Amino acid sequence: SAVISQKPSRDICQRGTSLTIQCQVDSQVTMMFWYRQQPGQSLTLIATANQGSEATYESGFVIDKFPISRPNLTFSTLTVSNMSPEDSSIYLCSVILGGEGETQYFGPGTRLLVL
Amino acid sequence: QKEVEQNSGPLSVPEGAIASLNCTYSDRVSQSFFWYRQYSGKSPELIMSIYSNGDKEDGRFTAQLNKASQYVSLLIRDSQPSDSATYLCAVPSGRYGDDKIIFGKGTRLHILP
Numbered sequence: 593s594a595v596i597s598q599k600p601s602r603d604i605c606q607r608g609t610s611l612t613i614q615c616q617v618d619s620q621v622t623m624m625f626w627y628r629q630q631p632g633q634s635l636t637l638i639a640t641a642n643q644g645s646e647a648t649y650e651s652g653f654v655i656d657k658f659p660i661s662r663p664n665l666t667f668s669t670l671t672v673s674n675m676s677p678e679d680s681s682i683y684l685c686s687v688i689l690g691g692e693g694e695t696q697y698f699g700p701g702t703r704l705l706v707l
Numbered sequence: 708q709k710e711v712e713q714n715s716g717p718l719s720v721p722e723g724a725i726a727s728l729n730c731t732y733s734d735r736v737s738q739s740f741f742w743y744r745q746y747s748g749k750s751p752e753l754i755m756s757i758y759s760n761g762d763k764e765d766g767r768f769t770a771q772l773n774k775a776s777q778y779v780s781l782l783i784r785d786s787q788p789s790d791s792a793t794y795l796c797a798v799p800s801g802r803y804g805d806d807k808i809i810f811g812k813g814t815r816l817h818i819l820p
Binding site (some may be wrong): 593623625633634635637640682684695696697698699700701 | 741749750751752753756795797807808810811813
């Protein structure tokens with residue numbers, strides 16, 4: 593398995609501001625994913641972040657709202673832009689480890705509350 | 708769009724009994740299947756993976772796969788209160804190891820002391 597860390601672990605933000613969430617992995621991974629999990633709901637994939645290429649966004653998510661960076665094989669950031677209370681959620685970074693097939697592991701998550 | 712279906716529950720099971728969690732998937736070419744456990748306020752944790760038809764046992768957990776019926780289940784024997792969590796079934800979206808994974812909405816399991 594991998595050790596995945598996220599920063600911040602939680603934050604309270606004002607409407608209209610932006611927050612950048614960092615994800616660090618202790619090994620090199622090709623594919624990183626960003627998920628959102630709203631209260632009481634299941635996981636919703638926001639985008640797939642591959643090193644060296646633009647992120648691939650799922651339906652309903654756009655780059656202007658959720659810009660992603662993937663500067664190397666161990667790190668990625670997700671920015672939640674121009675936040676509204678509807679963005680209050682847990683944001684999870686996830687990776688697929690090479691050599692373990694499709695097994696996907698999750699970071700501890702970032703709890704975001706937008707006032 | 709590939710789908711993974713689970714009963715949302717809650718499923719209530721007496722302590723010590725067997726908890727049975729079920730999942731169906733829509734894509735016949737799916738080759739691997741995963742069960743994740745998620746405690747409230749925590750991130751999902753992989754507990755079982757299964758690739759072949761039949762049963763796979765790991766401690767108190769048994770995963771069962773029936774590709775013909777497109778059905779995968781998770782049995783938890785000797786259920787403990789610490790097993791109370793949401794269980795997510797997950798299936799890769801394609802044939803290859805680097806595809807994103809489709810998650811079901813999860814089944815909430817409550818073990819009654």
